[in-house]
Amino acid sequence: MPEFENDAVQKEVTELLSELIRIDTSNPPGNETAAARFIQDLLFAEGLKAEIIESAPGRGSLVARIPGRRGQKSLLLMAHLDVVPASQEGWDHPPFAGVVDKGLVYGRGAWDCKGMVAAEVVALLLLLREGFEPGGDVALALWADEEKGGNMGAGWLMKHRPELVQADFVVNEGGGHALPIDGRNHYTIQVAEKGVFWTKLITRGTPGHASMPHRDNALLKMSTYLAKLGTLKTPIHQSDIVEQYLSLRLATIGQTFKGKLQVDDQLLNELSKTHPRVAAEVNTLVRLSIAPTMIQAGTKENIIPESCEAVIDCRLLPGQTAEDLRRTLDEALGGLEEVEIVPIQADEGTVSPLETDLYQNITQTMQELDPGCRCIPYMVSGGTDSRFFRQKGISAYGFFPVSPDIPPSEMLSMVHGRNERISQNNLLLATKFYYRLVKRMLG
Ligand SMILES: [Zn+2]
Missing domain, CATH: 3.30.70.360 (Alpha-Beta Plaits)
Known part of the structure; x- marks a missing residue:
């Protein structure tokens, strides 16, 4: 027996994403409350009361919580509701129409970050419908203002109402893309951010x-x-956190090394001649x-x-x-x-440890969904809302699983760029991931 009807869930998460894209939350000015209300109604229909907290008129973040029954650790799923602005030109489909074409949902936020919002919300709806009783709290936080630094969203709430999002573990955006090497996907779990x-x-x-x-x-x-x-x-300071990622990233462009990879300026110089983008990426992760x-x-x-x-x-x-x-x-x-x-x-930069329940559960859940895959730690050169939690000692990981069905080079240009889109298959994969992660950790 499958856990749920794949086609129906894929349809539901696709429609939710299209709706969210149509609610324009370009930041500035944000207007996230409109999107928060839409989701509040969906959760309420399944019996969960979510709260919308505004840091300023229109700048709403949504928080909700299914209370745990057995005193286990608590898990907070989060993502952000705002998007970066989009010009109308150069898109195959308008950026705020939520058009579905050949299995792809187009629009600003499809990746960053409304696709993740939709997957997390549908996963919660599925759990509510089946009357799932978690061992520890399952919380949801959908933030305003991430794209402008988060001080009107996660930063504001962590300062004024931190009790609302109290959790032991956090899953957020910022990681989850896969490096396909030798027919095996290597999913990145974001554990660190540069300052x-x-x-x-x-x-x-x-x-x-x-x-x-x-x-x-x-x-x-x-x-x-x-x-x-x-x-x-x-x-150059090459930390353990980035070592595996760097080796695999270089392997994706056909560069393999005997023994331990040690990045130095000679390697970076050579790389910048043939693969300037990869060189820039490697460079920022080591210094x-x-x-x-x-x-x-x-x-x-x-x-x-x-x-x-x-x-x-x-x-x-x-x-x-x-x-x-x-x-x-x-x-x-x-x-x-x-x-x-x-x-x-x-x-300052932030790090979460690799030896936690959540890190392990992310890995195991992915291995169940994509047998033979590996998960590796990953650092990014910018900050997400995770930093507000890591600063308080809470372990936060960036993970939104990305099936490699859109070439990585195109991915880079479409996030914050034109023709941002995500496949319906990817939305289903992500929904399953959050659904199973919650059940595995708190079932
Ligand atoms: Zn984002």
């Missing part, structure tokens, strides 16, 4: 008329600093990175500016701190006497 430090650099000089140039020019000073950052190579992103100086064509401001985006490895960044800048720029450093945002 994100947005930092402003300010140089100052003497203003004057540009017809009589002098060297005390804030803009010239800044440009020498930025040039130094452009050639900076910070030390602190700095990229200048904004610059501002001067108000008039013929006046030497008094000050210059530049913004740098810095990604720190887990364990590295603001002090490490300061030391790195000090060495790279040859002293900090002439430059002011102003933090804009400073979030």
